[in-house]
Amino acid sequence: SGLLKSVKFKSKDNSKYNLIIICTGSNSHLVKTLFNDQSFEYSYGEVSITTAVKHSFIKNNVARQIFLNNEILALLPISNTKTSIVWSVKKDIMNKYKNKNNLFLKKRIKFYTKYFLKKVKFVTGIEYKNLNLLIRKKYYQDRVLLFGDALHVVHPLAGQGFNMVLRDLASLERILKNKINLGLDIGGSEILSEVSNETQPRNFIYSLGIDFLKNCFSFQQKSLKDFRNKIITTLNKNNFVKDILFNLADKGFKF
Numbered sequence: 001s002g003l004l005k006s007v008k009f010k011s012k013d014n015s016k017y018n019l020i021i022i023c024t025g026s027n028s029h030l031v032k033t034l035f036n037d038q039s040f041e042y043s044y045g046e047v048s049i050t051t052a053v054k055h056s057f058i059k060n061n062v063a064r065q066i067f068l069n070n071e072i073l074a075l076l077p078i079s080n081t082k083t084s085i086v087w088s089v090k091k092d093i094m095n096k097y098k099n100k101n102n103l104f105l106k107k108r109i110k111f112y113t114k115y116f117l118k119k120v121k122f123v124t125g126i127e128y129k130n131l132n133l134l135i136r137k138k139y140y141q142d143r144v145l146l147f148g149d150a151l152h153v154v155h156p157l158a159g160q161g162f163n164m165v166l167r168d169l170a171s172l173e174r175i176l177k178n179k180i181n182l183g184l185d186i187g188g189s190e191i192l193s194e195v196s197n198e199t200q201p202r203n204f205i206y207s208l209g210i211d212f213l214k215n216c217f218s219f220q221q222k223s224l225k226d227f228r229n230k231i232i233t234t235l236n237k238n239n240f241v242k243d244i245l246f247n248l249a250d251k252g253f254k255f
């Protein structure tokens with residue numbers, strides 16, 4: 001909520017604490033203050049519109065993306081009668097939408113999803129978020145480890161942001177367990193550097209990969225769009241490539 005503006009450590013005596021993990025998200029004043037905002041960041045010039053809807057019973061086990069002109073609308077199953085909607089829209093288009101009310105946006109969502117969802121009812125309000133790419137250069141310092149979106153933020157088109165966080169968590173858990181078993185100091189720079197060395201390179205490549213994908217879906221030129229669509233159609237027919245891509249989305253990179 002931004003209530004905590006800064007943290008001062010009374011003592012660096014590690015009998016008081018070994019490790020502090022900061023997971024206050026991407027827009028945290030705390031992180032910016034402590035880490036001097038050492039990051040690579042740029043705005044996609046887009047806003048995400050998110051909400052959840054109830055609908056008639058369907059076998060809801062497939063996530064879908066509807067690629068519109070300059071907009072992507074994702075349907076992410078929650079249950080057979082509930083779906084989460086993530087719709088990314090260019091800021092200039094969003095400004096036009098903003099002059100209208102939420103009812104207008106709800107009507108658009110119903111219109112776009114009508115082939116998949118019937119009898120749609122909105123069960124949460126509509127939320128907005130600016131969409132950015134963020135890659136933090138430094139993962140830790142002085143017994144403080146950054147975590148989650150504080151480290152990396154990607155475009156939601158691939159639905160991979162939290163998956164990256166979970167992979168980091170698996171690495172962190174394994175490394176810390178191992179060090180605790182050996183009786184080592186878990187906040188020491190050697191251990192934090194091990195966590196960082198394992199997670200940072202793969203997060204870097206993964207973030208750039210998603211950014212590349214996002215840029216491919218932002219092509220405006222017809223020839224580029226046609227070329228992209230041809231590649232997607234070809235890849236879609238190739239089960240070997242599809243398996244590789246599913247595996248990448250599921251498990252990430254392994255070096």
Ligand SMILES: Cc1cc2nc3c(=O)[nH]c(=O)nc-3n(C[C@H](O)[C@H](O)[C@H](O)COP(=O)(O)OP(=O)(O)OC[C@H]3O[C@@H](n4cnc5c(N)ncnc54)[C@H](O)[C@@H]3O)c2cc1C
Nearest residue numbers: 001002003004024025028048148149156159160161162163
């Ligand atoms: C539109 C959209 C759709 C997405 N869809 C997907 C998806 O389908 N799949 C997927 O894997 N990922 C998705 N993501 C990414 C996912 O939401 C994030 O990666 C994930 O929420 C990151 O979790 P986090 O805990 O690091 O940060 P956050 O979720 O941002 O949580 C940080 C928390 O810290 C709190 N906080 C901040 N400052 C302070 C402070 N000083 N003191 C106390 N508390 C503080 C904040 O209020 C917040 O509650 C999506 C993201 C967006 C924007």
